[in-house]
Amino acid sequence: MSKSVIEVPPKGGFSFDLCKRNEMLANKGVNPPSFRKTGTTIVGLIFQDGVILGADTRATEGPIVCDKNCEKIHYMAPNIYCCGAGTAADTEAVTDMVSSQLQLHRYHTGRESRVVTALTLLKRHLFNYQGYVSAALVLGGVDVTGPHLHTIYPHGSTDTLPFATMGSGSLAAMAVFESKYKEGLTRNEGIELVTEAICSGIFNDLGSGSNVDVCVITKGGKEYLRNHLQPNPRTYTSSKGYSFPKKTEVLLTKIIPLKEKVEIIEGGDAMEE
């Protein structure tokens, strides 16, 4: 993250930031907060009976792992799930928001939600924010019109694909898909391929890691396989353990009872019904 307050675009140009305000804040010691990005590998593919989504489970704050087992496959509707990469707050907020909108829509129409509905709601929202809502999504589901898989970019563009990958590990995962994907995969073949692609991201991309989550969506229903594979157990635990002596000495103990603010009046009237 650049520490300069005024972020000049790399090749020069106009800065659209609130420069004077940022400078004033920086002088007062208030620095812009860094945001937690998921630095992720997310994938989706269409198989014989529906859609399979996959994701890793590492959330990073710069070079540090802040969550070793987070959930990146978000619920949108009973038949639609969405994987999110980019800024964690953005992916959570936008998927929760559209999920609620879909539920209201279901009540209004009396019908099962369609994937294209979720797609349009998401892309409209992201386009309105001109890319500032940093959410890159892989949306998949099965509805009356069949299985669907889409990718949505932070600026609001979408693609409809038979297999897709997003996030910092997308190249590693796509390499696996491009080699091994074929149409008409069975459920087990599909799960295996998705797992392999996510593992490729986990081991070759530093922004992705920990476990593999898989979600299988078919006409009959959905199966959310949380931590389907856990290829990264802790490598070493000391057999003798470690003790942590209390280093802070207690110098003085003083207890001050708080005065009761409520005065109890004896013999008051009973409360009226």
Add this chain to the structure above:
Amino acid sequence: MAKQQANWSPYDNNGGSCVAIAGADYCVIAADTRMSTGYNILTREYSKICKLADKCVMASSGFQADVKALQKQLAARHLIYQHQHNKQMSCPAMAQLLSNTLYYKRFFPYYSFNVLGGLDNEGKGCVFTYDAVGSYEKVGYSSQGSGSTLITPFLDNQLKSPSPLLLPVQDAVTPLVEAEAIDLVKTVFASASERDIYTGDKIEIVVVNATGIRREYMELRKD
């Protein structure tokens, strides 16, 4: 016109962490073997540890091209010393040499964060820790690199570093036995690789004691 920013940097950070712990008659130096750039792994089996003299070993993290150049420079100077003095350089002597070599490039530094470990002239363990431009200090233990912020607080807690403000000056050399120190190093790297994306793959552990130099490896998380 706004101040021009450089659009190319001569440096890169290859990540990784290193640790050294000094004991009464041994010194443990360890580093992970992952070399990375940005979000990619260049190799899982790169040694960041270099033997400078019989009783003196250096581990460096940072920009490995600069580290390699620094190691070559020190090796050459050591060879000259051996020709002139007919003996190997002692660890404290090598420590001073490293400091001078780093400061020589004060205005275009070696992007190299070093820990030097070994036995001093009396056979007691010693560890020296450096910054990129040669400021150094003899300490009981030290950690450098991307995982150092995760490792150092734990070492501080376990190795009970005495306050440097106390007089007489107390040595921070740990009373732990060699096996215990190695156990500590393994635990510390296993923990660091859980939370630091640049630390992982394998640890290379080098132990310097009266019998010589010994090397061992341990597997770490590969994600």
